[in-house]
Amino acid sequence: MIYLDNAATTFPKPESVYKALDSYARNSLANPGRAGHKMALASEHTLADGRHRLNQFFNGKGPERFIFTLNCTDALNMAIKGVLKPGDHVITSDMEHNSMSRPLRALELAGVIEWTRIPSDGQGSIDPQTVAKAITPKTRLVGISHGSNVVGTTQPIEEIGKITREKNVLFLVDAAQTAGVLPIDVQAANIDLMALPGHKGLFAPTGVGVLYVAPGVHVNPWREGGTGGDSSSETQPKDYPYFLEGGTPNVLGVAGLIAGLQWVQEQGLKKIHQHEVELVERLWKHLDEIGQFTIVGHRDMSRRVGTLSFFTEALPAAEIGGILDQAFDIAIRPGLHCAPYIHKAFKSYPDGLVRVSPGPFNTEADIDLLAGALKEILA
Incomplete structure (x- = not known):
């Protein structure tokens, strides 16, 4: 996985x-x-x-x-x-x-x-x-x-x-x-x-x-x-x-x-944080290329942690999460993330968002495979 x-x-x-x-x-x-x-x-x-x-x-x-x-x-x-x-x-x-x-x-x-x-x-x-x-x-x-x-x-x-x-x-x-x-x-x-x-x-x-x-x-x-x-x-x-x-x-x-x-x-906090936000930026660029996703939050990587949430009008977040899990063996978190007020602020309530949060052991290849899976799902 x-x-x-x-x-x-x-x-x-x-x-x-x-x-x-x-x-x-x-x-x-x-x-x-x-x-x-x-x-x-x-x-x-x-x-x-x-x-x-x-x-x-x-x-x-x-x-x-x-x-x-x-x-x-x-x-x-x-x-x-x-x-x-x-x-x-x-x-x-x-x-x-x-x-x-x-x-x-x-x-x-x-x-x-x-x-x-x-x-x-x-x-x-x-x-x-x-x-x-x-x-x-x-x-x-x-x-x-x-x-x-x-x-x-x-x-x-x-x-x-x-x-x-x-x-x-x-x-x-x-x-x-x-x-x-x-x-x-x-x-x-x-x-x-x-x-x-x-x-x-x-x-x-x-x-x-x-x-x-x-x-x-x-x-x-x-x-x-x-x-x-x-x-x-x-x-x-x-x-x-x-x-x-x-x-x-x-x-x-x-x-x-x-x-x-x-x-x-x-490892050092700087190294951990930089690795995670670089993977987030890599995914962000992939989503820009695919072109059917709306990403929430700002893009200033110095003011965020390695978490990225988005949605598409094509499919509900929960359905995307289920397909990624069952068909591609990729674990992400769809839904409201135990934070309904955030989703109300971003107009993503009640369906929620697709959340991707890489960690220190994730690689660029992991992000590329996720992006490929998302592109295939939309196709």
Whole structure:
């Protein structure tokens, strides 16, 4: 199979990740504990090692501020429901994933919060000044996806973070599409909360994510339970990261995350990003030549990640995806991509778009074969 659905989950993983997972599962997979036997201590060390690496990679304010979660959705829910109070006002954009939008919409419908979705321009970009103008005295949180999972557009989080810091508003960044692809400095961007998955740009297996919580930001616990150390407290221990990590974490996933992060650092973010956007540009040129496709989003490769979405009046997106899968053994992602507000903004709702998202292991030949298949389908 030619796999071009890396915006959903990267595949394949680097060989070093597979080896790390196999070795860890066979030799070290115990319940982490700070006062247990050797294997328990080894598992605890793996968690600590992962936090230190993440803290260095994202320039955090302490390894204990990196909370291991189930995935990016889990991290976003923890952040949103952990900081908002009745009467708060929240600002997002129409470029958000359902993992950001659905929790907020549920709170809005319940009468807990007020919610403003600022519009993007015709190419998927958000004007930071539009964010500034939307802030009110009740605004508690601004939540922005760093990179769109549909059109690939990246947002100026440094400029938005400067505004939120000046206005004393919390800044939440959804880094699902950019962590491991673009540099992110949480201090330089004034990020208070950042959610990211392990299974995308950091090449971990599914089932592990991260929530960064800056010092001074209080997040109520999403779950409460065992912490592997303090068993005497009647409520969740207040020290980080255990305050937000009730229950047994996915230590195997963290071991894979460490191996994936090491691989990303060896390759370099610039190399990974350049390779992916060059493949996107190659596909874009093919589609221009075919001439029957409409592509959404802008073409400035310095302001996007390696994701390209398009449609044709000839066939619905879902049908194109099915034909590519069944007849050509090419995996792409058709539909609404868990982001209905984006599709409404681009007038592609409810049928959706064809999304192609190459990764580091894809080649120019993969893109050429996809283009040939699309041309044949239309013919």
